[in-house]
Amino acid sequence: DAKTTQPPSMDCAEGRAANLPCNHSTISGNEYVYWYRQIHSQGPQYIIHGLKNNETNEMASLIITEDRKSSTLILPHATLRDTAVYYCIVRASNYGQNFVFGPGTRLSVLP
Amino acid sequence: EAGVVQSPRYKIIEKKQPVAFWCNPISGHNTLYWYRQNLGQGPELLIRYENEEAVDDSQLPKDRFSAERLKGVDSTLKIQPAELGDSAVYLCASSLLQGSHEQFFGPGTRLTVL
Numbered sequence: 512d513a514k515t516t517q518p519p520s521m522d523c524a525e526g527r528a529a530n531l532p533c534n535h536s537t538i539s540g541n542e543y544v545y546w547y548r549q550i551h552s553q554g555p556q557y558i559i560h561g562l563k564n565n566e567t568n569e570m571a572s573l574i575i576t577e578d579r580k581s582s583t584l585i586l587p588h589a590t591l592r593d594t595a596v597y598y599c600i601v602r603a604s605n606y607g608q609n610f611v612f613g614p615g616t617r618l619s620v621l622p
Numbered sequence: 623e624a625g626v627v628q629s630p631r632y633k634i635i636e637k638k639q640p641v642a643f644w645c646n647p648i649s650g651h652n653t654l655y656w657y658r659q660n661l662g663q664g665p666e667l668l669i670r671y672e673n674e675e676a677v678d679d680s681q682l683p684k685d686r687f688s689a690e691r692l693k694g695v696d697s698t699l700k701i702q703p704a705e706l707g708d709s710a711v712y713l714c715a716s717s718l719l720q721g722s723h724e725q726f727f728g729p730g731t732r733l734t735v736l
Contacts, residue, residue: 553729560723
């Protein structure tokens with residue numbers, strides 16, 4: 512079973528920031544938080560990951576709370592092409608650990 | 623750089639027929655994954671290869687599913703015989719190493735069993 516909880520769906524206006532929450536209250540100290548997204552009819556695409564600190568790359572920012580029990584993915588200026596299902600996953604760095612995908616959050620960016 | 627290639631993109635078969643899916647991972651990626659994705663759900667891992675060895679096939683229904691990765695490059699996933707419940711998207715992914723943070727996914731094969 513997935514170790515994360517996400518809202519099933521969210522809307523965001525084009526050009527505004529999209530903030531996608533994720534709860535992972537049982538996260539262990541060696542588990543990273545990952546975000547992937549899946550655009551319709553495509554395979555999932557890696558977005559970003561983090562352990563403790565906030566992270567930013569060209570696609571998004573990841574904010575992890577100090578107790579690491581929740582995180583937020585931020586798309587600073589959402590476009591229509593960001594409409595997708597977003598998956599939040601926690602996974603340890605140990606050998607043999609696999610990604611376990613939940614149902615994710617369906618983000619709809621509206622014009 | 624070419625991404626993960628899968629074929630066919632779509633397949634429609636009748637139940638009890640066999641079907642095979644092919645995957646060519648990104649060059650140099652040692653780890654290859656097959657996932658199954660049912661409608662409205664996230665992908666579920668079926669099998670993971672490291673080079674030519676299947677190191678995790680615990681979720682593969684072995685009575686009807688089989689997979690191989692000859693020479694540690696291309697891989698084939700087979701279902702024989704297919705059942706109605708096998709209708710899903712079958713995704714192939716690869717990563718440089720097993721613990722890599724980023725997996726690269728192909729576009730998937732959408733299987734419909736009638």
